Amino acid sequence: MAAAPRGWAGGSRWTWRPVARDALLARAFHSCTELRGRLYLVGGLLAGGATEPSGDTVVLDLEGDQAVRMGARGGPRRSHHDAVPLGGRWLCAVGGWDGSRRLAAVAALDTERGEWEAWAAAPGSCPPAGLSSHTCTRLSDREVRVAGREGGTRTQRRFGSIYTLRLDPGARTYCSAEPEVAGHWSPGTIKDEPTVAPRLMEQLAKFVSSGRGSQQGPRGLRHHSCSVVGPFAVMFGGEALTRPRDAVCNDLYIYDARKSRQSPSLWFHFPCADRGLKRVGHRTCLWNDQLYLVGGFGEDGRTASPQVYVLDLFI
Structure with missing residues (x-):
C-alpha cells in the first residue's frame, strides 16, 4: 500500500510539494x-x-x-x-x-x-x-x-x-x-492576493467540507504565513508562544469567510505529521492558481530552508 501524503486530517490529505531548490532562497523573515x-x-x-x-x-x-x-x-x-x-x-x-x-x-x-x-x-x-512583523x-x-x-x-x-x-x-x-x-x-501575516485562482478556490471549498469548523481561530501564534485566496485565508506554520519547547509549527489552518444565516465564518485545522515541514518566518505567495511556500527556518528555528513548495490538496 502506498504511503499517504505528508499532511493528513479526517480523511482529507494535503502536502507541500517541492518544485525548486536554490541556496539563494535560504532565508527567513x-x-x-x-x-x-x-x-x-x-x-x-x-x-x-x-x-x-x-x-x-x-x-x-x-x-x-x-x-x-x-x-x-x-x-x-x-x-521582519x-x-x-x-x-x-x-x-x-x-x-x-x-x-x-x-x-x-x-x-x-x-x-x-x-x-x-x-x-x-x-x-x-x-x-x-x-x-x-x-x-x-x-x-x-x-x-x-x-x-x-x-x-x-x-x-x-x-x-x-x-x-x-x-x-x-x-x-x-x-x-x-x-x-x-x-x-x-x-x-498575523496577511497578504493581499488579488490574482484570481478559480481552481485553488474550488479545491479549498471541497477540502474544508471534509473537516469540522470552529469559530475559534488559532491563538498564541506568530511569524506564520497567511495568504488570501478568494473567500479563504490559508495560514501555515509559525511559532507557538504557549509551548516552552518544540514551538515551531507545521499546522495548516483555513479560514472560510463564506457565511450565511445558517453558516457563520469558520476556521478549519489540518495538522501535519511531517516534522520536516515545520516553518517559522517563511512566506507564502499566490501565483498562477498555485500557492507557493518560500524560505523560513525549520524545526530547529535556526536553519533556513532553500526549498520552494506548492500546496497540493487531495480531496
Whole structure:
C-alpha cells in the first residue's frame, strides 16, 4: 500500500510539494512578492541568531525555476518587513528591522531599471513608531493598508494599529495617515492576493467540507504565513508562544469567510505529521492558481530552508 501524503486530517490529505531548490532562497523573515511571474525575495535573516539582515534582492523565475541575485543598487538591509507591488513596475518595501532599529520608511525597487530608491515622507505624513512583523495589504496602486506591529526590543507586546499608507510613484513619496484603529492585537501575516485562482478556490471549498469548523481561530501564534485566496485565508506554520519547547509549527489552518444565516465564518485545522515541514518566518505567495511556500527556518528555528513548495490538496 502506498504511503499517504505528508499532511493528513479526517480523511482529507494535503502536502507541500517541492518544485525548486536554490541556496539563494535560504532565508527567513524576508518579504516575498510576486511581480510579473517572478518572486522577489528582499532581505531577511540568513541564519538563526543573526542580528544583521541581508541587503540583497533575489529573483525567482517561476516559469524557469531559476533564482538569481539581482544586482540592484542601494538595496535596503531589512528583516521582519513587508512589501507590495505597484503598477506592475515597483516593489515597495515598508518598515522592518535594519539591524539596530525598527523603521517606518519606504524603499522602492524599480524593476525596470533594477535600482532601489529611498522614497521621502510627504508633508503632513504621520509616521507610526518603527514597524516590524506588520502586514501590508495593497488596496490600489496608490494605497496600502498597514496593520499590526511588534513592540519594544525587550518586550513581546504587539500593537494592532491600522493605518493607510499613500504612495506616489511619480513624486517618489509616501504619506502615513493617522491610525484608524488602535489596540493590542495583531492580525498575523496577511497578504493581499488579488490574482484570481478559480481552481485553488474550488479545491479549498471541497477540502474544508471534509473537516469540522470552529469559530475559534488559532491563538498564541506568530511569524506564520497567511495568504488570501478568494473567500479563504490559508495560514501555515509559525511559532507557538504557549509551548516552552518544540514551538515551531507545521499546522495548516483555513479560514472560510463564506457565511450565511445558517453558516457563520469558520476556521478549519489540518495538522501535519511531517516534522520536516515545520516553518517559522517563511512566506507564502499566490501565483498562477498555485500557492507557493518560500524560505523560513525549520524545526530547529535556526536553519533556513532553500526549498520552494506548492500546496497540493487531495480531496
